[in-house]
Structures are given as structure tokens and as C-alpha cells.
Amino acid sequence: MLQLSDIITWIHEFLSANIPAEWAVKLIEYVLVGLGFLTLYALIALFLIIFERKICAYFQCRLGPNRVGPWGIFQVIADMVKILLKEIIPLKHNDKLLYYAAPFIVIMGSLLTFGGLQFAKGVHGVDFNIGVFYLLAVSSISIIGVMLAGWSSNNKYSLIGAMRSGAQVISFELSACLSMMAMVILCGSMNLSDMMESQGRLWFIFQAPIPAFIGMVIYLIAAHAETNRGPFDLPEAESELTAGYHVEYSGITFGFFYVGEYCNLFINAAIGALVFLGGWQPLHFPGCEGFNAVMDYIPSCVWFFGKTLLLIFLSLWVRWSFPRLRIDQLLHLEWKIMLPFSLFNILLMAVLVANGWVF
Amino acid sequence: MIKYFTNIFSGIVNLLKGMKVTGKVLISPAVTQPYPEKRDELKPKDRFRAELTMPHNASNEHKCTACGICAMNCPNQTIQVTKNKITDENGKPKIILDQYLYDIGSCIFCGLCTRVCPQGAIEFTTNFEHAVYTRSKLVKQLNQPGSKKMEVAKPAAAQQKVDAEPKQNNENNQ
Numbered sequence: 001m002l003q004l005s006d007i008i009t010w011i012h013e014f015l016s017a018n019i020p021a022e023w024a025v026k027l028i029e030y031v032l033v034g035l036g037f038l039t040l041y042a043l044i045a046l047f048l049i050i051f052e053r054k055i056c057a058y059f060q061c062r063l064g065p066n067r068v069g070p071w072g073i074f075q076v077i078a079d080m081v082k083i084l085l086k087e088i089i090p091l092k093h094n095d096k097l098l099y100y101a102a103p104f105i106v107i108m109g110s111l112l113t114f115g116g117l118q119f120a121k122g123v124h125g126v127d128f129n130i131g132v133f134y135l136l137a138v139s140s141i142s143i144i145g146v147m148l149a150g151w152s153s154n155n156k157y158s159l160i161g162a163m164r165s166g167a168q169v170i171s172f173e174l175s176a177c178l179s180m181m182a183m184v185i186l187c188g189s190m191n192l193s194d195m196m197e198s199q200g201r202l203w204f205i206f207q208a209p210i211p212a213f214i215g216m217v218i219y220l221i222a223a224h225a226e227t228n229r230g231p232f233d234l235p236e237a238e239s240e241l242t243a244g245y246h247v248e249y250s251g252i253t254f255g256f257f258y259v260g261e262y263c264n265l266f267i268n269a270a271i272g273a274l275v276f277l278g279g280w281q282p283l284h285f286p287g288c289e290g291f292n293a294v295m296d297y298i299p300s301c302v303w304f305f306g307k308t309l310l311l312i313f314l315s316l317w318v319r320w321s322f323p324r325l326r327i328d329q330l331l332h333l334e335w336k337i338m339l340p341f342s343l344f345n346i347l348l349m350a351v352l353v354a355n356g357w358v359f
Numbered sequence: 360m361i362k363y364f365t366n367i368f369s370g371i372v373n374l375l376k377g378m379k380v381t382g383k384v385l386i387s388p389a390v391t392q393p394y395p396e397k398r399d400e401l402k403p404k405d406r407f408r409a410e411l412t413m414p415h416n417a418s419n420e421h422k423c424t425a426c427g428i429c430a431m432n433c434p435n436q437t438i439q440v441t442k443n444k445i446t447d448e449n450g451k452p453k454i455i456l457d458q459y460l461y462d463i464g465s466c467i468f469c470g471l472c473t474r475v476c477p478q479g480a481i482e483f484t485t486n487f488e489h490a491v492y493t494r495s496k497l498v499k500q501l502n503q504p505g506s507k508k509m510e511v512a513k514p515a516a517a518q519q520k521v522d523a524e525p526k527q528n529n530e531n532n533q
Contacts, residue, residue, distance in 0.1 A: 055385075057389070058385050058389065059381055059384060059385050060384075061384060061387065061388075061389050061390045061391070062389055062390075062391050063389045063391045063393065066393065317378060317381065317382070317385075318378070320381060321377050321378050321380075321381040322374070322377060337367060
């Protein structure tokens with residue numbers, strides 16, 4: 001069956017056969033990979049925006065956008081054109097350099113994370129021995145952009161929003177990382193390719209059901225809080241802070257924050273799918289050869305995007321169900337509930353793995 | 360210590376209950392009705408107040424006694440009731456309705472007029488397409504030309520019943 005990796009190999013062979021210089025082939029491939037990631041990034045953001053608008057409409061018994069194109073699917077294209085044409089309003093008395101650099105840092109943080117993800121069998125930007133560590137480290141770069149945006153806007157609301165965002169993201173980062181560490185203990189490697197390989201037999205969530213499930217719930221809550229969405233949208237609390245850290249941004253500079261938010265949603269769901277639900281690996285159970293063979297017929301990228309979409313849907317469900325938390329409730333949830341649980345989870349996982357009590 | 364765990368457990372259970380509620384809403388059909396596409400099959404809610412009308416029966420009779428309570432209660436002077444004094448066949452002077460003018464351009468659809476009407480002579484309907492090119496067309500005469508007051512049965516009991524009925528209806532509408 002045709003896999004995405006076959007197409008990539010074919011392109012590589014085609015270029016190598018036609019261009020004699022090796023450095024030129026590499027240069028062209030780098031450019032192609034970069035373009036591919038940027039396109040995917042934009043497409044995913046556009047898709048997620050229309051997906052969220054539709055899902056949110058159904059949660060409120062509405063129809064959602066339905067005028068532009070069939071089922072309103074071209075509404076996001078129209079919105080994108082509109083935001084590209086809008087004026088970027090310059091501010092007086094602010095830090096110009098930081099003000100204009102902040103949206104790029106936010107975009108850069110999530111785009112760097114894209115490189116570390118594995119989209120299908122053999123389709124990934126970088127693959128090295130600290131893959132999980134890289135994903136966690138790079139995905140929190142965007143908080144620097146958020147803080148800079150809040151600080152350089154010279155606006156009280158922005159500053160309060162950015163400070164809340166900082167407190168929130170830095171504290172929830174802890175339990176997200178700790179719940180990932182439990183899975184690293186189970187796998188014995190931080191390399192994402194190794195993780196995928198060991199999930200080919202059975203997904204991690206089934207290999208050690210109890211600690212993996214606790215870890216997954218903790219990771220999903222923490223990741224949801226890191227995206228500043230849903231019940232944890234204190235940094236943007238529109239009733240208190242108008243829009244939080246990006247209140248002074250307009251036009252495409254605001255668009256960068258907006259796209260970055262949706263791509264962070266995708267990235268968090270994708271990391272969850274990769275580490276807990278087996279990424280692009282089909283659903284396999286040891287012993288059921290016929291079932292496994294049938295599951296192998298579904299392409300690996302469909303598995304990956306399907307699982308990611310499932311987790312995104314879960315995130316939207318939570319977002320449109322619960323009211324916003326107060327800042328002290330938020331920090332109570334993280335430091336007094338989720339952090340002890342994720343530490344206990346690591347211990348539990350270590351005990352299980354040390355005694356070999358995993359499937 | 361036990362309270363810490365029971366709190367977390369009950370919190371999770373309550374969150375799941377909330378998600379169950381929103382999940383049910385998610386799969387229930389949308390209440391939005393696409394307007395120009397499904398214009399013929401629109402089903403507005405009964406309580407929707409869109410236009411004041413005066414129902415007439417088959418023999419072109421209405422219930423309005425031209426008392427003017429509706430016009431007095433209207434916050435915007437939307438309603439203008441002009442009355443005529445005539446002498447009936449018994450030689451008694453009698454006030455009848457001449458013109459019932461309703462300016463939909465200044466109506467705020469509060470429903471006070473239908474609520475106070477002692478006869479239940481006027482009511483709101485769900486026809487909402489009022490777009491016209493000149494404002495003068497927004498002023499409508501509600502009593503049809505040549506219509507007259509509905510004759511009600513003379514006995515006092517029947518009279519009371521007619522009086523009481525619209526009030527009850529209006530209370531239900533609130």
C-alpha cells in the first residue's frame with residue numbers, strides 16, 4: 001500500500017537522479033520540507049478554526065457558519081483574507097522591537113514543535129534521542145512571546161493577562177512533563193521513533209492501563225490549561241481583561257496569536273496521541289492476527305490525525321462545557337491536586353515497570 | 360485526608376455529569392432555522408411577538424370596544440384609537456371604533472397592549488417580515504374596512520366569562 005514515506009523517498013530519489021550535486025539536493029529538500037511544514041501549519045490552523053466554530057455551534061444548538069461555501073467551509077478563507085488586509089495599528093509609547101517580535105516568537109515556538117512530531121510512518125522533521133524532551137521544551141517557548149506581548153504593549157490589561165498566562169503555563173508545564181515522564185519510564189527511551197516502535201505491539205494506554213490512564217488525564221488537563229483555553233482562559237478573560245495579552249494587537253499580528261493558539265491546540269493533542277494512544281500505529285492486540293491485519297490497511301497518517309482529532313474534540317467539549325476558574329482555584333488544582341498525583345503516578349509506573357507487571 | 364480524595368472524586372463525577380449534559384445538547388438538533396432557504400417551513404415559537412393584529416371573525420367582526428386602554432398603556436404612543444359616537448336602534452348613545460392605527464416603526468413589542476386589553480381584541484402574531492421602502496407604510500389600520508363590533512351575549516354570566524377569558528390567556532402568555 002502507498003504510504004506517505006514512499007512518496008517522500010520517491011521525491012528524494014527523483015531529485016538525486018536528476019541533480020548531480022549532493023548539496024543542491026539537500027538544499028532543495030530542506031526548502032521543500034520547510035514549505036511543507038508551513039503549509040501544513042496554515043492548513044491545520046484553518047481547519048481547526050472552522051472545526052471549532054462548527055463544534056461550538058452544535059454545543060449551543062446552533063448551525064454555525066453556513067453561508068460561504070457548502071457548510072460554511074470557506075468562511076475561514078474569507079476570514080483569513082480579511083485579517084491579511086487589515087491595518088496594523090501602530091502604538092505610541094511602547095517598546096517597538098519587543099512589540100513586533102512577540103507574535104513571531106509565539107509562532108516560532110509552535111512551528112519548532114511541528115518539526116518534532118511524527119505525522120505518519122517515517123514522516124517527521126527531526127528524529128533524535130531526546131524527542132519527547134525536545135517537544136516539551138520547544139512548545140513552552142511561546143510563553144516568552146506571550147509575556148513579551150503583554151509587557152511591550154504598555155497596557156495594564158495586557159500585562160495582567162500576560163502575568164496570569166505565565167503563572168498558569170509555567171505551573172501546568174510541570175504536571176504535563178511529569179505525566180510524560182511516566183510514559184518515558186514505560187518505554188525506556190525518549191526517542192519518539194522508539195516510542196512508536198514499542199507501541200506497535202500494544203498502545204501505551206493498554207500496556208500499563210492504570211498509570212497510563214491517570215497520566216493521560218493529567219496530561220490532557222495540563223495541556224488544555226497551557227493553551228489558555230476553555231475553563232482555564234484567565235489570561236484572555238474577556239469580561240475582565242478584554243482580550244488579555246493581545247489586546248493591543250491588530251491585523252496579522254493578532255492573527256499570529258490566533259493561529260498560534262489553534263496550532264498549540266493541535267500540537268498538544270498530537271503529543272498526547274503520540275505518547276499515550278500510539279501515534280500513527282494502528283490498533284493492535286497481541287494474539288488477534290486477523291484483527292491486526294485489518295487495522296494495518298488503514299494508512300498511518302489517518303490513524304495519527306484521527307487520534308489527534310479525537311483529543312481535540314475532547315478539548316473542545318471541555319471548553320464549551322465548563323465555566324472559567326478563578327486564579328486561586330487554578331493554582332490549587334495544579335499544585336495541590338495534579339502535581340501530587342503525577343508524582344505518585346511516576347512512582348506507580350516505576351514500580352510496575354521494575355516488577356515487569358505490564359502487558 | 361479522606362476529604363481530599365472524596366473531594367477530587369466527587370469533582371470528577373460532577374465534571375463528567377456536566378459533560379454528559381453538554382454531550383446530549385451536542386447530538387440534539389439545532390434550533391436555528393435558516394431564513395431565506397427554509398422560509399416556507401419556518402416554525403416560530405408561539406410566544407414570539409412580531410406584529411400586532413386584531414382578529415376578525417368570518418362575518419368581519421372584531422371585539423374592540425374602542426376603550427383606548429391599549430393606547431394609554433403603550434410606552435411609545437404606537438397605537439392611536441379614534442372613536443365615533445353613534446346612536447343605536449334603541450336611541451342610546453354608543454361609542455364604536457372608527458380607526459385603530461398601529462405604527463410598527465415605533466413598536467417595541469413589549470406586549471403591554473395585549474396584556475391590558477379587557478376584551479382580548481388584539482393579539483401578537485409571528486409574521487415578522489415588515490421591510491418596506493417608506494415609513495408611512497409602517498402605519499397600519501388594524502380594523503378592517505366595514506367591520507363592526509362583535510355582538511356578545513347579553514346575560515351577565517356570559518359577559519363575565521368573555522371578560523375573564525382573555526385575561527387568563529394573557530396571564531399564560533407572560
